[in-house]
Amino acid sequence: MTSIDTTTGPGVTTAPRITVRLFAGAAAEYGADTADVxxxxxxxxxxxxxxxxxxxxxxxxxxSSILLNAVACTDRSRALTDGDRLDVLPPFAGG
Known part of the structure; x- marks a missing residue:
């Protein structure tokens, strides 16, 4: 798979840089297994x-379920800091 960098270009802020890893169907549909945002x-x-x-x-x-630094995160308002990693895990077995 490939990596997509969405951290450059118009409208980019000084918000923390986050690595997002996508798995299984999320990566397949997104067209990349990692993205930086x-x-x-x-x-x-x-x-x-x-x-x-x-x-x-x-x-x-x-x-999908979201993991923040390998821990399940259901609070999508949770603040991020530089270097944090998000994992996007799609539902498995029809879930």
């Missing part, structure tokens, strides 16, 4: 992934 919160990171994503990729990402 600038985001202050988990939700902002998800929103950054969705910019320019296909409708199928957006649907999978929105339904």
């Amino acid at each position: 600038h985001a202050a919160t988990v939700q902002e990171a998800v929103d950054a992934l969705l910019v320019g994503a296909s409708a199928d990729a957006a649907r999978v990402i929105e339904r």
Whole structure:
């Protein structure tokens, strides 16, 4: 797979740089298994992934579980800091 960097270009802020790893169907639909984004919160990171994503990729990402530094994170308003890592895990076995 490939990596996508969404941290450069118009509208980029000084928010922390976050590495996002996508797994299984999320990576397949997104077209990359990693992405770098600038985001202050988990939700902002998800929103950054969705910019320019296909409708199928957006649907999978929105339904996925999010891990913040390898720990399940259900609070999408949680603040992020430079170097944090998010993992996007899509539902498995039809879940």
